[in-house]
Amino acid sequence: QVQLQESGPGLVKPSETLSLTCTVSGGSISSYYWSWIRQPPGKGLEWIGYIYYSGSTNYNPSLKSRVTISVDTSKNQFSLKLSSVTAADTAVYYCARDQYSSSPTYYYYGMDVWGQGTTVTVSS
């Protein structure tokens, strides 16, 4: 049974870079897409972006200029970096496995496995 675990600092200063890692256990990171999603306090869900195990990425246009997602298949991990953070980036950050395919046929069924989430607060 695949499990995901987020890790990283819970407090980040304004204007700095938020960095989180998601470790995949119980299965291989290969052959899947992996996403980051966030949830500000008391609010709804926002998809940040995904990465394929091969390294190809796609980001939400609303965050694209500040987001980098990378993968390390040797460690079965993928990571999120969000630069120039402000208080508006305070949220619970989730990693998840995405059921998506663009080729040869398209489908998008959303996230079928989620991590427990990690709270990141942006404050000086």
Next chain:
Amino acid sequence: DVVMTQSPLSLPVTLGQPASISCRSSQSLVYSDGNTYLNWFQQRPGQSPRRLIYKVSNRDSGVPDRFSGSGSGTDFTLKISRVEAEDVGVYYCMQGTHWPPGFGPGTKVDIK
């Protein structure tokens, strides 16, 4: 971007009674292949979201059959045939037909 709306945003329900949540999109969610990529998620208090239904009406493994999804085009519905205490939480619809994927604002279900 496609805008997802849900109604109601808050839904007090009586145990054992049915519940229905509406989800609407600002554009048709029918993809060029004829499929409709509308998914539903449940988030219980203090927990991560969990997918309940994908592609409008397909229940995930382990999801009780009291949950059902239906709809087409721009109008979709999640129904709970008989609400149980464990169904308390926030329900989100999510579209995957248009880029970027996006969630609705959520509907909070609690017990009267």
